[in-house]
Amino acid sequence: MSSGSDELKDLYQEVVLEHSKRPRNYRVVEGANHEAAGHNPLCGDQLSVTLKLDGDVIRDIGFQGQGCAISRASASLMTGAVKDKSREEAEALFALVHKLVTEGPESVDLDALGKLAVLSGVSEFPARVKCASLAWHTMRAALAGHSEAVSTE
């Protein structure tokens, strides 16, 4: 059992902080053909995801919005992870990340997650799972062509 301080370090790893301060792909994708908005009404977090789907492959993806360090870092990491991936691969990554943040690092193959493994600390903070998953749900909604805003509630 790690102490509260260790858990904090797990949550706010360097990579997480760095992505939150300088999020990658923080932009509207030019020529995007899919987009969706996500909202966490209890926090007030809001973000939008735009992406360009070429056949079955996500050629480009960006996000914009406001939220905490965890939600920004997760969004930034998500855009990096699913770029140039097929729909199916993106869905598979979503499933893995969801399992990681809800059930913890022991529940998934961390190697398959690559950089996304830095989100493993979230599972110790149930109140923050929604922050980490918002961008992923929004990405899925964009892929599915949903026009209604995604809500984590």
Added chain:
Amino acid sequence: MSTFDVQQVRADFPLLRQEVRGRPLVYLDSAATAQKPQAVIDAIVRFYQHDNANVHRGVHILSERATEAYEGARETVRGFLNARDVREIIFVRGTTEAINLVAQTYGRKHIGAGDEVLITQMEHHANIVPWKMLCEQTGATLKVIPVDDRGELVLDAVDALLTEKTRILAVTHVSNALGTVNPVKELTRRAHAKGIPVLVDGAQSVTHFPVDVQDIGCDFYAFSGHKTFGPTGIGVLYGRLERLEPMPPYQGGGDMILSVTMEKVTYNRVPHRFEAGTPNLEGAVGLAAAIRYLRGVGLAAIAEHDRQMMAYATEALEAVPGLRLIGTAREKAGVLSFTLEDIHPHDVGTILDREGICIRTGHHCAQPVMQHFKLPATARASLALYNTREDVDALVRGLHKVREVFG
């Protein structure tokens, strides 16, 4: 003034005697819900162990005792607010239900298309949404008294906003998001000068200083049991008798009627007309115990403790680099809302939580005032009579830790 010993007060609250996450609990979220003194917990247990029965119905001894406890609680609340008449006290589920009751009874009867409902920019959702719903139902318009950058109401705008179309002014006594204490007596005077009734939302005020509804002069006053060191699911609507008497019923059911035939229903008198169904008996008993507890400590002493703690905490927080207080009104009570550089309040809240410190983060169900300050959220430390300077010191240490993590 009675002597106020915060350590003695703390000893009355069993929940505070615990460690969380390996550290002594620092509870700074009483504006969300307050902790309960042993006296309240005991009163509820005692009621269930000895007196529980339904009220106003039974001919047996237990029903008599329960009725006495419930109606006794009403008298306790009357005294607490200094209402003239016990019939002016209606038990509801909380502040939210109290405001909905007024909107859907008084409002539906007296407010129609083209009329205006006046609220303020700093209301929490409970004093916005019921009025917005009423406006949608009736075609009335919602008007808003603006807030300045200190978080005070722009009083110069009030007289122009109180027009011949205004049918009610609904205003919070203390802002849950900013801590601002509004001049409700003055606002009531100005509204009444134009014949406009006033509802005051007291959810955040009754635990911080004495409230006298006759002195304020308002027509309605609402507060919640759980923020007043009592149980959840109980709250109070005070209404001036002359306002309540002609108001149509709220919900239909048992106890709010005098007689029912399939042809005709005769409604009960005030306040029972507004209390359909079996009421929250243990809630009323617990709330009365909470009020007795507050009176025992002394509301004037509590107000002085709050004043000193607010001054201490304001100075301590202002010394934290990068911290910006949101809401710097000249009159404040119980609430310190802030941002810390560009660190999101949720991250602040999570790190403080690991230090055993409970604060609230988010929009505090008061999104319009957050929009005024162009913020999605703030971190909020809220104080009650059991908070100490040590709690504030722990908060400040925690905030330095937040800064460290975010380097």
